[in-house]
Amino acid sequence: MFKTRITELFGIEYPIIAGPMAYLSQAELVSAVSNAGGLGILVSVTLPTAKELREEIKKTKSMTDKPFAVNVTLAPIIRETNYEEYFAAAIEEGVDIIETSARSPEPYMKLLKDAKVKVMHRATRTRDIRTAERVGVDAVTILGIEAAGLPGMEDVTSLVRIPIAADAVKIPVIAAGGIADARGFVAALALGAEGVLMGTRFMASKECNMHPKIKEWLLQLGEADTVLIQRSIKSTSRVVKTEYAQKVLEMEEKGATLEELLPLISGRRGRNAYITGDVSNSTISVGQAVGLIHDTPSVKEIIEGIISEAKLIVQRLHSAGIGG
């Protein structure tokens, strides 16, 4: 048992959440995380319509009877999206935890609350999590600049973001960005978070549906092998520092327009890379925490490892006479 307000809110065993990763956070990975006592989040932004979301939810439900969540990214992306349809699909299929991100969920809060859905919202700025609390979300995730997907324009790290977030809102705070193991987990809790959300750590897991060559490649990367792109279009993204990523950066520096950049940073390129194992024609999202990842265990081993090592860390400090 490991009680925090996050485990109680979502009815899960451990306060460890797998962040939604484009194309990767589907039934296999999500159900594995929930079955291991954490909380998986299905990604919906890379499913073409609400119909596919319904199918993915059904598939996930066939693989776990534990709680899991669905992410709805409220970002103006390439295509027009009817968010109500996605919310309705999740609600009607019996999902009772929704994660929103990118924009305030305010316009949809009535819809979600009437359906008795628990809402968690992910943001990078203190003012955005305050807004989220005001409009009635149940928990917030604060994202540090170490993170992979959309870590914001302000460049503030988790070490600074987490305690400020914990002081800024009364609802429980989940920490994301830069966490991959028990050390980051205990640190996040010490800083005032009540749970952690990890992406990159779960990319390098057995259940993640990605070409093994990419998993192998990730293990060799160091903490300084990432770079922020898409700053010029105000949609910062952390990716592996490859030749391809450098090319995108150079185009940005030369003042490339959104239309010129979109074909290069399209998520479909990422999906192709995940399938073929060839990373030369796509950016690959990872967090700085990639430098802490040295193996590709099962999701269950990751989660149980973090919990048992967290105990060892606390015990080690205790036997050194700290926190006695």
Place this chain on the structure above:
Amino acid sequence: MKTRMTELFGIKHPIMLAGMNWATTPKLVAAVSNAGGLGILGGAAYTPETRRGARIEQRESLREAIKEVRSLTDKPFGINVMLWSPETRTAIPVLLEEKVPVVNYSLGRPAEIAPLIQAVHEYGGKVVGTVALLRHALRSEQLGADMLSVTGYEAASHSGNVGALVLIPQVAEQVKIPIIGVGGYADGRGLAAALALGAEGIAMGTRLAVTQESETHEYAKQLWVKGTEEDTVISDRFDGINCRVIKSEVADEILKKRLPVVGAVTGALRMKRLLNMSFGELIRAAWSLRQQEERSIQSLIRFAAGTDLLEAIVVNGNPRGLLHSGQTMGRIHDIPTVAEVIERTVAEAEEILKSMKAKIGS
């Protein structure tokens, strides 16, 4: 609170004062050491033997500053020396002659670090290396440093691009000597987090610059108190190295216009004077430095100009200066005494780890 850091230096609490240039003075250094931490004086604000020029008549020499610290505390303390700049390297003979208990170097090359470590060890002193990259950490350990101060992206002034949450465990798992975190720490939550990440303590800069004993200008203290975590910006334009400062008009101008001409000329002349060069030698030096990637003469000149801008605001409260700050500024809302900062940091960290023990450690 006992850790490998406190045992190494024989101090009470695992908290070091980051050796901020201009923002640390003998009074602040002694206050930190007297409160059970380790005070470090930023050496770059002092000339080795003489008062520096006409600009600040009252500024003492480094030797006088060391004597002053000694008159205020009998506890261990240290001096920071930025090996990057030929200007600041002139301090080294004084540190050695004065047998300063702790020498903290930063931004150095092996050829500069190795003899320094050897000389300090010869008189029984300890050496702390400040690093921001894993490979620099490994190199400093190999060269014989006693402890590493590992700088996260959050930090004021000079850092790499990696946040503490990733960098600290990464370095801790690969080096054997004790490491401490610097950048992003303002209270007990940060200390508890650093210990969990594998550090043996923390260094605080901005937090300790905003204290009663800090002799930084009131104008600077108010900027730090009012600023949020989003009000800093990092660039190599400010002083030639990746440097985090508070956003301001001056910072904006430098980011847009590159180096101010006046600063460039005075910076170049000062470098020439300090190194006792003729103009011919200056040009030859510029050429040879240009062959070396990291230290172009331009960035050295930029450094001299940047340090003037820092001095202007920290010492004189000139709004046209540049104030260095960590992102942790967003957590600083008061101006307590140094002892209060250190005691409440340690007490809060103890409390957090105790409740964590009750929750998960059994």
